[in-house]
Amino acid sequence: MKSYLCKGDFNINHTHLEFNVIIFSFTDESNFHCIFSPQLDISAYGTTEDEAKESFEIHVEEFFKYTFENNTLNKVLSDLGWGLSEQKIEVPPIARFMKKESQLADLFDKYPVISHPRSFNISSLATA
Numbered sequence: 409m410k411s412y413l414c415k416g417d418f419n420i421n422h423t424h425l426e427f428n429v430i431i432f433s434f435t436d437e438s439n440f441h442c443i444f445s446p447q448l449d450i451s452a453y454g455t456t457e458d459e460a461k462e463s464f465e466i467h468v469e470e471f472f473k474y475t476f477e478n479n480t481l482n483k484v485l486s487d488l489g490w491g492l493s494e495q496k497i498e499v500p501p502i503a504r505f506m507k508k509e510s511q512l513a514d515l516f517d518k519y520p521v522i523s524h525p526r527s528f529n530i531s532s533l534a535t536a
Contacts, residue, residue: 430502432512433460434519446505446512449488 429447436442436453441460444451450467454460475481482492491498505512515521 427497427499429499430523431464432515432521432523433457434515434521436519444512444515446502447488447490447499 429445431443431445433441433443440453440455441457442451442453443460443464445464445468448468448471450464450471452460452463452467454463472481475484485497486492489500489504491500506516
């Protein structure tokens with residue numbers, strides 16, 4: 409299963425923001441396909457690669473939709489270590505999660521994890 413770099417854009421208070429996050433994927437011992445983004449703290453799984461990708465995209469869409477509609481997006485991203493200002497958005501480096509989150513380190517120790525680039529657009533959430 410492929411992992412990908414997730415590039416998205418969205419609108420907060422009429423400010424266009426773009427960011428990249430790293431997405432990891434693996435197949436576990438039960439043969440479930442799993443996708444995990446430590447920078448967003450979102451994971452998903454499915455019995456097939458396509459099912460896992462679809463589930464992940466739904467989770468990401470719901471995450472941004474919910475936090476945007478409840479005016480908590482900035483707080484949630486800040487709590488996840490993101491740097492937010494009116495001029496730019498800084499995604500926490502993945503090394504931060506390797507040091508702080510044993511879950512991510514364990515994932516790399518336990519499964520063959522793969523990553524590669526993929527585009528992801530969430531700008532439509534601002535008008536939803």
